[in-house]
Amino acid sequence: MICPKCNNENCQIVTDVSTKGKDFSAGKGCCGALCFGPIGILCGTCGKGRQTVTTNYWICQDCGNKFKA
Numbered sequence: 001m002i003c004p005k006c007n008n009e010n011c012q013i014v015t016d017v018s019t020k021g022k023d024f025s026a027g028k029g030c031c032g033a034l035c036f037g038p039i040g041i042l043c044g045t046c047g048k049g050r051q052t053v054t055t056n057y058w059i060c061q062d063c064g065n066k067f068k069a
Contacts (some may be wrong), residue, residue, distance in 0.1 A: 001069060003060035010061040020051045 002010040057068050 001058050003058075003063060003065055004061045004067055005065040006060060008060055008062045011058045012061060013050075014057055014059050014066075016055045017053075019051050020053070 001013075002009050003011055057066050059066050
């Protein structure tokens, strides 16, 4: 890959992974406990509210420019 800023070929791909949301939902855990007993608490750990976003971009090793291909 060639850097659009300095036209150098010394670029490396970088991957960023970020997560949003909750791991445990107290509401789902309480509702599950009422419906299914102690095993129902696991309903709160299903993690459906969690989103994982992966972003790939290139970074120039010479000038530090970050860009997407």
